[in-house]
Amino acid sequence: MSLDLKLDGRSEDRFGTMAQGLLGTPADRPEGVLKVTGAATYAAENLPENCAFGMLVRAPGQGKVTAVNADEVRAMPGVLAVIRDERMIRNAAQGTANEAPVQGVDHAEYVGQPVAVVVAESFEQARHAAQSLKITTEGSPGPVDPDAVEPEGEPTRTGDLDSAMKDAVHALDLTYTTPSHSSTPMEPHAAIAEWDGDRVSVRASLQMLKYNRNELADCLGISAENVRIQSPFVGGGFGSKLGITAEAVSAAIAARELGRPVRVVQHRRQAFETVTRRSETTQRIRLAADAEGRLSGLGHEALVSNLPGETFAEPVTQASAFAYAGAHRVIGERLARLHRPAAGSVRAPGEAVGVTAFECAMDELAVKTGLDPVELRRRNIPDKDPSSGKPFSSHMLAAALDDGAGRFGWSDRAPEPRSRREGEWWIGSGMAAAFRVNIMMEAEARIDLTPDGAVVETDMTDLGTGTYAILTQIAGEALGLPAESVTVRLGDTDFPPGSGSGGSWGSATTGNAVWLAALDLRRQIAARLDCDEAELTLRDGQATCGNVTRALAEVLGGDDLRGHGHITAGDAFEDVVQSTFGAHFAEVAVSDVTGEVRVRRMLGSFAAGRILNEKTARSQCHGGMTWGIGMALTEELTHDRRDGHMVNRDLAEYHVAVNADVPPLEVHFLEELDPWSGPMQSKGLGELGICGAGAAVLNAVYHACGVRIRDMPATPDKVLAGLE
Amino acid sequence: MQTTLSINGTEHRLDLDTRVTLLDALRDHLGLCGSKKGCDHGQCGACTVLVGGRRINACLTLAVMHDGDEITTVEGLAEGADGGLSPLQRAFITHDGFQCGYCTPGQLCSATGMLGELAEGWPSHASADLDGNYELSQEELSERMSGNICRCSCYPGINAAIRDAAGAEGRK
Numbered sequence: 057m058s059l060d061l062k063l064d065g066r067s068e069d070r071f072g073t074m075a076q077g078l079l080g081t082p083a084d085r086p087e088g089v090l091k092v093t094g095a096a097t098y099a100a101e102n103l104p105e106n107c108a109f110g111m112l113v114r115a116p117g118q119g120k121v122t123a124v125n126a127d128e129v130r131a132m133p134g135v136l137a138v139i140r141d142e143r144m145i146r147n148a149a150q151g152t153a154n155e156a157p158v159q160g161v162d163h164a165e166y167v168g169q170p171v172a173v174v175v176a177e178s179f180e181q182a183r184h185a186a187q188s189l190k191i192t193t194e195g196s197p198g199p200v201d202p203d204a205v206e207p208e209g210e211p212t213r214t215g216d217l218d219s220a221m222k223d224a225v226h227a228l229d230l231t232y233t234t235p236s237h238s239s240t241p242m243e244p245h246a247a248i249a250e251w252d253g254d255r256v257s258v259r260a261s262l263q264m265l266k267y268n269r270n271e272l273a274d275c276l277g278i279s280a281e282n283v284r285i286q287s288p289f290v291g292g293g294f295g296s297k298l299g300i301t302a303e304a305v306s307a308a309i310a311a312r313e314l315g316r317p318v319r320v321v322q323h324r325r326q327a328f329e330t331v332t333r334r335s336e337t338t339q340r341i342r343l344a345a346d347a348e349g350r351l352s353g354l355g356h357e358a359l360v361s362n363l364p365g366e367t368f369a370e371p372v373t374q375a376s377a378f379a380y381a382g383a384h385r386v387i388g389e390r391l392a393r394l395h396r397p398a399a400g401s402v403r404a405p406g407e408a409v410g411v412t413a414f415e416c417a418m419d420e421l422a423v424k425t426g427l428d429p430v431e432l433r434r435r436n437i438p439d440k441d442p443s444s445g446k447p448f449s450s451h452m453l454a455a456a457l458d459d460g461a462g463r464f465g466w467s468d469r470a471p472e473p474r475s476r477r478e479g480e481w482w483i484g485s486g487m488a489a490a491f492r493v494n495i496m497m498e499a500e501a502r503i504d505l506t507p508d509g510a511v512v513e514t515d516m517t518d519l520g521t522g523t524y525a526i527l528t529q530i531a532g533e534a535l536g537l538p539a540e541s542v543t544v545r546l547g548d549t550d551f552p553p554g555s556g557s558g559g560s561w562g563s564a565t566t567g568n569a570v571w572l573a574a575l576d577l578r579r580q581i582a583a584r585l586d587c588d589e590a591e592l593t594l595r596d597g598q599a600t601c602g603n604v605t606r607a608l609a610e611v612l613g614g615d616d617l618r619g620h621g622h623i624t625a626g627d628a629f630e631d632v633v634q635s636t637f638g639a640h641f642a643e644v645a646v647s648d649v650t651g652e653v654r655v656r657r658m659l660g661s662f663a664a665g666r667i668l669n670e671k672t673a674r675s676q677c678h679g680g681m682t683w684g685i686g687m688a689l690t691e692e693l694t695h696d697r698r699d700g701h702m703v704n705r706d707l708a709e710y711h712v713a714v715n716a717d718v719p720p721l722e723v724h725f726l727e728e729l730d731p732w733s734g735p736m737q738s739k740g741l742g743e744l745g746i747c748g749a750g751a752a753v754l755n756a757v758y759h760a761c762g763v764r765i766r767d768m769p770a771t772p773d774k775v776l777a778g779l780e
Numbered sequence: 781m782q783t784t785l786s787i788n789g790t791e792h793r794l795d796l797d798t799r800v801t802l803l804d805a806l807r808d809h810l811g812l813c814g815s816k817k818g819c820d821h822g823q824c825g826a827c828t829v830l831v832g833g834r835r836i837n838a839c840l841t842l843a844v845m846h847d848g849d850e851i852t853t854v855e856g857l858a859e860g861a862d863g864g865l866s867p868l869q870r871a872f873i874t875h876d877g878f879q880c881g882y883c884t885p886g887q888l889c890s891a892t893g894m895l896g897e898l899a900e901g902w903p904s905h906a907s908a909d910l911d912g913n914y915e916l917s918q919e920e921l922s923e924r925m926s927g928n929i930c931r932c933s934c935y936p937g938i939n940a941a942i943r944d945a946a947g948a949e950g951r952k
Contacts, residue, residue: 088873091881092865092888094814094854101813179808180799242818242826242882242931291816291882292931324819520879520932675876675934682933707823707929716906716922718935 057620059576061568063496064626066731070571071533071666075595079533082671085525086539087289087518096289099261100246100321107248108136109179110310110320111186112302113172114329115164117699118395119195121171129174129189134181138189140172141309143275147398148331149299150368151558152497154267156274157299158365164193165363166395167701168329173306175318198395200700202336202361209369211357211388214443217342220353220384224344226424232341232413232766236693236702237334238710239402241519243291244327247304250317257284260304263293264556265515269549271300276308287547290557293519295401296331298558328705332400333693335360335370337409341417344384349425349432353384356414361394368399371406375491375747376414378448378633381438396700401558403683404743407492412687415488415751416766419758428471429755430461430639433489441633449628449732452637452663453489459726460487460639460661473762481645483656484760488751490638490662494730494739495561496625499569500552503531505577505617507609509541512573516554516566517547521742522672526563527570529669530736534574536594536608552620560636560740563668565623568734572621580617581608628732636744638662640681640752646761651776653757655685657719660749663726665739670725673741677723680745686713688750688757689769783847787812788856796843803827805843806853814854814885818929825928828886828893829853835893854885857892868892871941879932887928891942894924916946 071079090096115121126138140161146169149157161171171191176182199205221227247260256276262268265285273280290297303320311318322330342355358372369391376387402408422429437454440447461467469485470476476483501514512531518524524544532542545551555565575589582589587601594600597608628634643656658681667673683691690711694703704710723745729737750768758764763778785792785805792810803820806812806829815838818826822840829838830852859866868891871877878884898920901912906923914920921939930938 084873085876087881088878089865091878091884092854092869092872093858094812094885096881097813098816098882100817101807103808103811178797179804180797184799240931242824242880242929243816244818290880292880294931321817324821324823520881522879671876672879675879675932675937678936679879679933682935706821707819708821712929712931713933714926714929715935715938716919716926718922718933720918721936 058622059572059620060622061572062624062626063628063734065628067735069729069737070735074533075593076533076536078539079529079668083525083529083539083669085522085672086528087524098243098289098291099259099287100319102259103319104248104250104317107317107319108175108177108314109182110173110175110307110318111182112170112306112320112322112326113174113186113189113191114326115167115169115171115193116191117167117193118164118197119193121162121164122192123172124190124192126189129185132185132188134177135174135185136177136314137175137310138172139175139310139313143277143309144170145275145302145305148301149271150366151264151298151401152267153299154270156271159275166397167699168397170302170330173310173320175310175314197699200395200695202359202392202394205392205394207359207390207392209388209390211386213386215353215384217353217355217384217386220344221342224352225347226345226421228343228417228421228424230341230417230420230766232339232416234337234409234768236336236695237402237691238328238693239294239296240328240707240710240712241292241294241296244322244324245297245301245303245331246321247307248317248319249307249311251311255282256308258304258308259286261290261297262287263290263297263517263519263558265517265547265549266553267556268300272304272308275300275305285549287517290517290519293557294403295405295558298401302330324707325705328702329397332398334402335362335399337370337372339372339413341414343417343421345421345425349427349435351380351382351436354380354382355386357386358389359392360389361392361396362399363395364393366398370399372410374406374493375411377443378441378635379491380436381442394700396695397702404492404746407747411491411747412750415748416754419486419755429487430457430466433457446631446633449632449634450728450730452726452728455726456637456639456661456663459724460641460659463724464641464659466641473759480647480649482648482761483645484756485641485643486752486755486759487639487641488748488755490640490744490748492560492636492744492747494634494636494733495559496629496734497555497561497565498624499555499566500622501554501566501569501573502552502618502620503573503577505535507612510535510537512542512544512570513551514546514554514566515549515551516562517557519557521557521562521676522669523562525672526567526668530567530570531574534571535577537597560742564734564736564738564740567668567736567738568623569621571735572623573619576619576621577617581611584611632732634732634739636664636739636741638744640749642752642756644753644756644760646757646775648779651772651779653689653770653775655719655753659722660745661724661726662744663728664741664744665728665730665733666737667725668738673725674723676742677745678721680743681721681749682713682718683746684749685717685753687768688753692769781844783844785846785851786849787851788853798842798844800843801839802841802843802846803838806838812853812855816882816885818883825890826883826886828890828928830889830893833896835890854888857888868945871945875937875941875944877934877937877941879934883928883930887938890925890928895946916943
């Protein structure tokens with residue numbers, strides 16, 4: 057039995073009537089003790105008996121690949137195999153691909169492509185042998201410069217933006233650039249594969265197991281029923297573990313060939329190359345405004361890149377379609393086919409870089425019109441989606457702007473740049489709006505209810521996103537159980553298929569599937585009490601209907617009950633436009649001597665429907681805001697101009713924000729329930745915090761010292777050049 | 781090569797390839813997987829352990845160099861015979877000082893070592909002078925913990941947890 061729901065319209069808020077008082081509280085993570093004691097086991101851990109160790113080998117150039125000394129390497133101490141298999145993959149699969157990515161190792165399409173896996177008795181032997189394998193490439197390399205090729209695609213044109221620009225009182229035509237970015241989660245990509253006859257079990261570090269299972273099966277040429285993937289703990293993903301990855305495929309191939317378990321862990325430098333990066337972008341932004349700052353038209357055109365054969369194009373302008381009013385519009389991406397490492401989803405694909413550049417342009421318009429940046433945005437909030445004419449499910453931008461501005465003390469800000477100086481430091485503040493589309497996918501979950509409590513099972517993952525916590529709270533709230541009576545089991549394809557973690561859709565999609573499973577159980581409990589489910593109150597293990605209260609264990613009467621829920625998105629995601637909204641505010645100091653930028657404080661006000669757990673939600677926003685600091689100031693993957701390879705592919709040279717880069721961060725949530733988003737009335741939050749955060753920092757840099765940086769990140773050399 | 785490591789108070793005799801790092805000895809040879817490998821290059825801090833009470837990157841040192849050394853890993857931080865959590869471990873949970881949890885063992889070992897360094901009067905880049913009397917200010921704490929990257933970016937929670945566990949808004 058299963059309770060299925062397709063979301064075709066508004067949903068009733070059932071959680072407002074529940075009695076346990078668990079959902080929405082800042083509960084600690086239930087897996088917290090495992091994580092602080094080192095007992096949580098990640099993909100490379102739990103080594104099976106007789107496990108062999110594999111190491112990937114990269115291509116040093118593009119073209120036809122030859123392993124020159126494979127026989128010599130096979131003879132090295134401990135070496136078991138040098139494998140170059142046509143089923144190995146070129147790069148990680150794109151998110152939700154559900155099939156194998158491009159396969160083959162005879163030809164390298166980018167520098168750094170995996171072309172072999174060397175397996176040995178020990179990790180040290182495998183590493184030495186892999187480093188000893190000499191790979192050559194020959195043939196003419198494909199293009200690596202975005203400006204050297206004719207891109208694919210055309211933007212969508214509405215009205216006549218060119219005329220609107222000519223007629224505008226204030227017109228801006230600006231170009232911003234962002235470099236490639238890397239997710240680079242703390243846990244490198246890792247897998248241990250073990251075969252039992254025709255069946256392969258893989259402990260992996262992946263975000264979306266139901267898709268990953270099909271992808272791996274397709275890579276190996278076997279049926280998905282013969283693939284089991286387990287990822288109970290994932291050491292961060294941020295998009296880089298959405299699709300099946302090279303180490304998982306090569307571990308499975310090697311384990312099949314050797315007839316024993318094989319572990320393959322990507323070295324940090326390998327993971328930079330073989331896992332999808334965020335594409336570099338060149339963004340032309342046009343704004344046409346009247347004397348009052350009201351937009352008559354806007355243009356947002358982006359040039360992005362990817363390898364031939366990849367379907368993904370960084371959706372830079374995704375939010376620009378609905379963010380601001382303006383009848384005349386040119387919006388869309390062009391895709392350059394380049395032989396740089398593959399591009400794909402990195403936290404908030406599209407909005408992370410698109411909203412950031414657009415919000416910098418809005419700041420420039422505010423300066424040009426003489427309007428306060430908050431007021432300029434308020435004036436351009438559309439009453440319906442300007443691209444499709446559809447209504448919004450809810451629109452919280454004005455509320456977020458007001459809330460954030462008030463809390464930050466925005467009204468104390470002198471409008472002129474270079475208004476405040478402390479010693480060598482220019483002090484300034486900036487703001488930006490935040491937008492991120494709200495997406496729902498499909499998910500299933502089941503709950504087993506026994507006298508001991510409830511056990512929730514789904515193949516959903518927890519990347520640190522708080523899944524264990526919120527699914528515990530949802531099930532506990534709906535079934536009237538305290539958190540300690542609920543066990544959540546995740547990350548195993550033997551469980552019902554969840555949504556996977558990505559696109560901020562995990563909590564709302566899989567969470568609603570857990571709610572439906574709980575509702576299924578509530579109906580069974582109500583039937584046993586001979587009452588209507590809506591009249592049933594469950595709290596602290598007691599079931600109350602009318603004036604009758606009985607212990608849940610007594611209601612079960614020795615039976616174990618199972619509830620199953622299944623949710624799919626329907627017209628509720630077609631008839632209205634769903635988005636989350638927010639406002640970022642930042643204060644920075646810029647050194648007049650060195651051009652160094654220090655962020656002094658940062659504040660975000662966010663609206664994402666019902667907040668399921670304020671503690672884990674806040675941490676997600678901290679993460680996004682911090683990535684915004686990195687995007688604005690330090691994060692930049694550099695591609696070699698000659699062959700496109702990633703020059704700075706490690707954590708010493710690719711500068712993510714560290715503790716000393718991050719000031720105290722303030723996060724506030726606006727009260728909101730969005731009935732269009734499902735029964736929980738909750739929307740995705742994991743990516744909203746990064747969208748526009750970097751723009752608040754860069755706009756603050758301008759306000760502090762008068763230097764406008766349009767080529768991100770704002771490293772000291774660029775700021776200093778502007779100061780001089 | 782024969783090596784004896786004293787880990788969390790227990791002696792382990794190992795016969796290791798001289799190329800095995802202390803980190804891989806812990807993880808792959810002793811099954812103590814709490815210490816994490818994030819970069820294997822001393823760039824991220826996930827592998828931080830305490831050797832003789834001093835924090836080091838276990839990926840940047842070979843196991844055979846530590847014959848006879850006293851090593852503390854995250855598995856050894858819990859206090860008391862019942863294995864109860866240390867105040868720092870409890871504070872990390874309360875303040876949500878982690879999300880994915882992968883850098884957490886390194887953060888915990890690093891913070892434990894850092895508080896010791898502060899108490900002993902070691903200066904940092906953020907210290908105004910060298911008189912050895914330092915408070916656990918935001919600047920000192922952030923500077924001293926910047927060798928441990930958290931890509932989930934839980935720095936606000938990490939810092940709140942450390943200050944809470946250190947027992948003061950300003951430990952002298």
